[in-house]
């Protein structure tokens with residue numbers, strides 16, 4: 001039987017692309033599998049935003065060499081941003097690769113899957129399996145049963161902002177905004193296939209402008225939120241420059257928008273922001289936040305920060321620390337600056353890695369205090385969350401995400417072998433908090449976000465007699 005394993009690194013743009021690959025594969029007759037070892041075709045959807053992303057991808061590609069050696073019929077495919085960046089040399093670095101497809105070549109990857117399909121036989125396709133494939137064809141998930149609950153839909157490709165550190169415009173190209181009609185059609189298809197939460201993705205989603213109608217991102221949000229079956233709507237990621245009052249008002253008036261706004265600041269020092277080509281000052285950033293708070297007082301604000309950007313002094317860094325000390329961020333993703341080939345900043349004198357690491361640690365300590373305080377405020381409340389699946393650390397626990405994107409784990413309320421994705425909403429009473437998220441217990445479960453739900457209890461753990469007898 002033809003099976004495909006898709007592993008996604010990087011951002012939500014890659015998630016969306018992986019969902020496209022999965023759909024093309026399924027309609028070509030492949031079944032999705034959850035382990036690389038089980039696959040006829042292995043796809044690695046890569047990221048190259050920082051050096052460690054690049055190294056991780058090459059590590060994974062290397063580790064698949066033995067699968068190809070064990071069964072030469074297996075195809076190894078590299079997709080995504082690293083594929084674009086290294087398309088000239090990747091074949092020399094890793095000769096066991098059968099195909100290299102950058103983000104602009106996704107349709108070609110789909111065609112290759114169709115062409116390869118006949119190389120894999122179907123001898124073992126039992127009736128049960130045929131049924132499974134047929135049902136899976138309706139899905140848009142990538143592999144796990146819960147994945148289809150969340151749909152990632154690209155609204156634009158590329159980015160035209162050329163921040164001086166960033167590889168994205170070089171590997172994904174300039175802005176290319178999709179037509180609203182296409183976006184609506186994709187959302188409708190994914191909702192019909194079971195999606196409950198739709199995330200509109202782009203590197204600067206809020207710069208969206210439909211070429212034909214001139215519709216902007218606030219118009220797009222209102223249109224998508226009103227589509228039947230879109231229970232929750234989210235979006236990521238936004239640029240401060242394109243945040244305006246119209247969008248702030250949309251946040252305050254669209255009821256099914258998830259209350260979370262990711263607005264990367266990168267640094268709080270004006271000289272550093274200028275050198276990064278971010279196109280705003282920290283005063284302007286703060287004004288945007290004040291506008292946002294006026295219309296969305298209860299939303300979570302999250303951000304991205306780069307430390308040790310070339311020329312960043314201790315004083316510059318202190319300014320960023322001070323911004324975070326305000327506790328304004330419910331979460332901040334922090335990175336040590338990483339040189340990317342072909343970007344302007346790669347020519348500038350780098351700051352030593354030791355200083356970078358040290359700044360990262362100091363910043364993380366401050367950010368984590370704010371994150372913890374944000375989580376602590378949820379203790380004692382009951383939150384409605386969308387199930388993500390069994391907790392990776394403990395199969396007896398389920399993991400879910402709150403509307404403002406906090407992980408919450410609780411003792412399971414279903415048999416792990418029979419997930420009930422038709423009732424994906426759960427009300428969790430929060431007992432304790434940590435920096436990584438929340439712990440609690442499930443009290444209700446619901447089929448629809450707006451349903452009151454019905455009472456549930458955790459399934460008590462049965463004793464594992466087999467391992468006790470050992």
Ligand code: SAH
Pocket residue numbers: 049050159165166167168203204237238239264266304305306335336337338339340
């Ligand atoms: N388009 C988004 C972010 C894209 S990349 C934006 O502009 O906000 C995600 C994050 O990775 C960035 O916000 C930035 O904080 C970080 N990043 C990007 N390039 C980097 C580099 N060369 N070194 C370190 N961090 C980087």
Ligand code: SF4
Pocket residue numbers: 159160161162163166167168169203204239
């Ligand atoms: Fe990169 Fe800047 Fe574009 Fe974000 S806005 S993707 S950081 S160039």
Ligand code: F3S
Pocket residue numbers: 009010011012013014046047048049080081082167168171172
């Ligand atoms: Fe990485 Fe490409 Fe996204 S470089 S962050 S996967 S756009």
